[in-house]
Each structure stands twice: as C-alpha cells, then as structure tokens.
Amino acid sequence: MGGVLLYLSSGVLYAWKEYSSVSETRSSTLSELHRAIGYGGFIHNFKNYVLRKDTTLLQELGEDLEQSSRVINKYSDLDLNAEELSALSVISGTLSQYKENVEVATEAIHRGESPAEIDRYVRVDDQPALAAFGIMQQQNKQYTESVGQVMQERINQLMNTLLIGLLAMPFVVLAAFHYHRVMNRFVALMIEKRQVERVLEDTAAEVAEVQEKHLAMAYEAHHCELTRVPNRKAFMKKGQQILDDVASKSKCLTVLFVDVDDFKAINDNFGHEAGDLVLVEVANRLTVALREGDFVARIGGDEFAMIVQCPESGANSQRLAERLLDVMNQSYEHLAEGLSVSCSVGGAVFPEEGEDLAALIRVADERMYRVKKSGKNGVFLHES
Incomplete structure (x- = not known):
C-alpha cells in the first residue's frame, strides 16, 4: 500500500513540476510577445522613431526584435496545437518584416531622406499579428484550464487511494501478522527438512562406506595380495x-x-x-x-x-x-x-x-x- 501511495504521489509531483515549467515558459513568452506587438509595444514606437529620425532608438528596437525572435523559437519547442503554431508563424513573420524595416529606415535616415519618404516603403500591416497574439492568449488560457483539471483529477485519485489505504490498513496489518507466522513456520520446516536430509546423507555415506569396506574385504579374502589373481x-x-x-x-x-x-x-x-x-x-x-x-x-x-x-x-x-x-x-x-x-x-x-x-x-x-x-x-x- 505504501508503495502505491508513493508511486501516485511521485506521479502527481512530477506532473506538477512539468506543468509549472511549461506554464512559466508560456507566460514569459506571451509577456515578451505582448511587449513586442501588443498595444503600446515597441513595434508601435517604430513610426515615432522614424519621425524623430533617431537611429539609436531604431538600433535598440532592432535588438528588442531579435530578443523577441529568440523567445518565439523557445516557445515553438513546446507541445503546441495547430492554431498556436499558425499564430506563432504569423507573429514571427511580422517581427521579421519589422527587423528588415528597421534596417531600411536606418539606412534611409543616414541618406537624409524625410520621414514621409521613409514611411512610404516601410509600412507593415500588424493587424494579423495582433489577431494571432489574441489567439495565442486564448489557447494559453484553455491549456491552463485543461491542465488544472487534469491535476485536480490526479489529486483526487491520490486522496481516494489514501482513503482506501487507511480503511484497509487494519486488514493489511492482520495479513502481515499471519504472513509473518506462516513464514516463520515455513522457515522452521525448511530447517527441519535440511536436518533430516543431512542425517539421511550421513547415513547413506556411512552405508556406502560400509559396503565399500565389505566389498574390499571380500575381494581381499578371495584374491592373492601379491599377484591380484584369485586365491x-x-x-x-x-x-x-x-x-x-x-x-x-x-x-x-x-x-x-x-x-x-x-x-x-x-x-x-x-x-x-x-x-x-x-x-x-x-x-x-x-x-x-x-x-x-x-x-x-x-x-x-x-x-x-x-x-x-x-x-x-x-x-x-x-x-x-x-x-x-x-x-x-x-x-x-x-x-x-x-x-x-x-x-x-x-x-x-x-x-x-x-x-x-x-x-x-x-x-x-x-x-x-x-x-x-x-x-x-x-x-x-x-x-x-
């Protein structure tokens, strides 16, 4: 019974650790994506940086976009469903376009082009990325609810097993007591059996020795000791x-x-x-x-x-x-x-x-x- 409880407990603990790790990765990734493409995120600052012709801020924006890409790659290693993978692909494509636009805008500023001229060929439609981000938020919520339900079922199973174990404990103790008595008797019988076998083995050895001596004496009595032919x-x-x-x-x-x-x-x-x-x-x-x-x-x-x-x-x-x-x-x-x-x-x-x-x-x-x-x-x- 103790082994069963230990097995179930370790299973629940392992599942909880795995769930916590995945949930932490999902949460940190969604936070990073929100920082990148959410309302007020740094890709919305792109136009402001272009208007201000601030290449330093554009360079920092490019680094932020690179960091977001690494987060997306880490997130893609999780066990995602088809909707999440599709949404993640849309977001990744949008971030890649913004990274290219940062480079184009920076070069245009260095060439002395005006913000209006730059804005004409660096426009990016970020609405699909925002919609994809909403899908990922919804999927993450469903994942959390689903895993929480599974964890609750496992905990309930553990508690039920524990209750059954407590109810069955007197019977287990009684069975163990009788098992101990039976095993003691069995060991005693095995010891007695071995003692009898040793007595029989010793007796057989003595009989064989007597027979061998008798045969040797009979041979000596009927044979010449020197020539070994009959006497x-x-x-x-x-x-x-x-x-x-x-x-x-x-x-x-x-x-x-x-x-x-x-x-x-x-x-x-x-x-x-x-x-x-x-x-x-x-x-x-x-x-x-x-x-x-x-x-x-x-x-x-x-x-x-x-x-x-x-x-x-x-x-x-x-x-x-x-x-x-x-x-x-x-x-x-x-x-x-x-x-x-x-x-x-x-x-x-x-x-x-x-x-x-x-x-x-x-x-x-x-x-x-x-x-x-x-x-x-x-x-x-x-x-x-």
Whole structure:
C-alpha cells in the first residue's frame, strides 16, 4: 500500500513540476510577445522613431526584435496545437518584416531622406499579428484550464487511494501478522527438512562406506595380495560352480596345476623381490592365456591352478597344456639379468579322471610332482 501511495504521489509531483515549467515558459513568452506587438509595444514606437529620425532608438528596437525572435523559437519547442503554431508563424513573420524595416529606415535616415519618404516603403500591416497574439492568449488560457483539471483529477485519485489505504490498513496489518507466522513456520520446516536430509546423507555415506569396506574385504579374502589373481578359497568355490555347469552340459574340463621350478633358488640367487616379480609375471601370463569360461588362481607359494574348458574330451588338453608351457618358458630377462624360469604342469580331465573337484586336484597335483621328479619343465596329463 505504501508503495502505491508513493508511486501516485511521485506521479502527481512530477506532473506538477512539468506543468509549472511549461506554464512559466508560456507566460514569459506571451509577456515578451505582448511587449513586442501588443498595444503600446515597441513595434508601435517604430513610426515615432522614424519621425524623430533617431537611429539609436531604431538600433535598440532592432535588438528588442531579435530578443523577441529568440523567445518565439523557445516557445515553438513546446507541445503546441495547430492554431498556436499558425499564430506563432504569423507573429514571427511580422517581427521579421519589422527587423528588415528597421534596417531600411536606418539606412534611409543616414541618406537624409524625410520621414514621409521613409514611411512610404516601410509600412507593415500588424493587424494579423495582433489577431494571432489574441489567439495565442486564448489557447494559453484553455491549456491552463485543461491542465488544472487534469491535476485536480490526479489529486483526487491520490486522496481516494489514501482513503482506501487507511480503511484497509487494519486488514493489511492482520495479513502481515499471519504472513509473518506462516513464514516463520515455513522457515522452521525448511530447517527441519535440511536436518533430516543431512542425517539421511550421513547415513547413506556411512552405508556406502560400509559396503565399500565389505566389498574390499571380500575381494581381499578371495584374491592373492601379491599377484591380484584369485586365491585357493576362490578357486575351490568358483571351480565347483564351473564343474557343476560343465557336468550339466556333458562337456569336458581340465584342471591344471602349474608350479614354478626351483623357486627357492630364484629367491636365493636373485633375491625375494625378484621372486615376487616372477610370481606376478607368471600370474599375468596365465591370466592372458585364459579364454572365456577359464579360471586361474594362486593356490599357494609358487603353485597356480587353472580350470580350462574344452569342447571335446581330454584329447585337446595335452596340446593346450603344452602351448601354455611354451608361454611360461619365454624370457624373464626383463625382470633380472640372467634370470631363467621354467614350470612343471600336471593335469586331470573331467569326467574321465575324477568326478569332483577334489579328486581332479589330487590327480593334477600328483602328476605335477611326477614332472618335477622326472626333470621338471614339462607337462603330464595322461597315463601312457
């Protein structure tokens, strides 16, 4: 409400200032024009100055006419109607003629001509200018009355709005009071909501942290910390799942045991750090050799186990194991200068040589040790 009153008040004040400025300009201009062309004005003194042959007064008259022309130019900048513009044009033309006559009369006086001779060719009909001046006075009066009526209407509007504002003030105060209560309650609810959100966010973060730790613990529990491949526990669990799936589809499966030959000598001759690098390299090569459905794990010290699925019986298992041995026997010089590594591989084929994982592991482990006893760096899958 206060804003509306302020807006209306400023509008009335602005209109009043504008009206006052325009009215002042109109009044000063009409006064100047009256001084120029009104009865008793200085253009009526023109003939007297000519008769008296007073060039000084004529010069002053010319300056007065110049001043009147400037006033007319200022007046023409106002928002005038068509009648005012037409009247102003007539007055301006009359003043221009008088300015020319002042110059002509002054020159004639200097030439010694008589007043009667001068009067013949400097006559000016000033009646149209007087009539135009009357029109401008009438138009100015109408303007003043019109603007006064508009100003009165604006003041009445302001007073009516003020009255309505005073009558509505109790309701505004009551509404503001209830609005304040509602906003306080709203702010309190928003604070409570944010507190609940923070609790939920903290809880979610804690749950995520617990889940992450659980996943990390589960991963560590089923993977070798050094080589990052699955450990013996994971091999037994995953191996049994693969075995059950293969059995249901009547397919072939081979369990391979891979043991690094003379691993103790590697540690003794090249250091335990080099030995760790060998285990990591062996794990990487076995992982790269995996096909879809195969599985590799480190089941202890320098021993690795693989489950290899084959589409037919164990006929292809021997060739697969030999290719794997070739991969394992490739150079290890990049790990340590002079380092040479070989592996012994033993295997068992499902279902011919065992119907459960434990039996297959036992057979593969025995055959791997038989390879070691017979010279190492070899493969043993089938009894000859």
